[in-house]
Amino acid sequence: MKRNSIIVFALMVTAGCSSKSAVTPDDASSGQSSSSSSSSFPRSPSGYGFDEWQTGPLGDVFFDYDSAILSTEAQEQLKQNGGWIESNVSKSALIEGHCDDRGTSEYNLALGDRRAASAKEYLVRFGISASRLETVSFGEERPFVSGQSEEAWAKNRRAHFVVK
Numbered sequence: 001m002k003r004n005s006i007i008v009f010a011l012m013v014t015a016g017c018s019s020k021s022a023v024t025p026d027d028a029s030s031g032q033s034s035s036s037s038s039s040s041f042p043r044s045p046s047g048y049g050f051d052e053w054q055t056g057p058l059g060d061v062f063f064d065y066d067s068a069i070l071s072t073e074a075q076e077q078l079k080q081n082g083g084w085i086e087s088n089v090s091k092s093a094l095i096e097g098h099c100d101d102r103g104t105s106e107y108n109l110a111l112g113d114r115r116a117a118s119a120k121e122y123l124v125r126f127g128i129s130a131s132r133l134e135t136v137s138f139g140e141e142r143p144f145v146s147g148q149s150e151e152a153w154a155k156n157r158r159a160h161f162v163v164k
Contacts, residue, residue, distance in 0.1 A: 057084055058093060058161035061119055062154065065100075068114035070122060074159075078119060081161060082126040085133075092132040094162040095119050100153035101140045112137030119159040134164070 058081045061074035070078065085093060097112030116135035124130050144160075145152040 056161065056163045058163060060158045060160050063115055063157045063159075065153070065157065066103075066111070068111065068118045070118055074119075075122065078122045079126065082123050082128055085123070085128050088163075092134065092164045094164055095133060095135045096142075096160040096162065097135065097137040097139075098142060098144070098156055098158050098160060099140045100156040101143065101148075102153070103140075105139055105141075108139035109137050112139045115157075115159050119161075 059077045061070065061077050063069070063074070064071070081093075085091065095116040097114070097116030099108040099112050099115075101108075103111070113135070116137055120130070120133045120135050123133055140156070143152075143156045144158070145155045147153075
């Protein structure tokens, strides 16, 4: 029991040290509208490294509140993910759409679906075959972080990648 408490404490301390950076919205030339939000999001790792919310070599992408529009940082992470998928031809990916817990369950399932579809569409334009990418929405049902703060909500508004 005492060992579990130590592990939980260590995880909490480690999670509190995660790196963050401001997300810049897409510019008008990308063909997508942008949001005026200037909130901070968990920074995706560079290269194919791992971070606390990742379970594989593909990084998550994060979204503004009530949006499925890919930020510049999200597009950069998707380029890295696309490079990995392109280099690993025997692998495919499941893209999970997630939301924070604000809004109805039905609305969040639809928004999660749009987020997963947005990430998939970007990767298909990048050159990845659509047959290698599957999407699913979990809405608000599988949060990465519990809590009622912008920091917690920001980590839950994501497209999460699972290698298959």
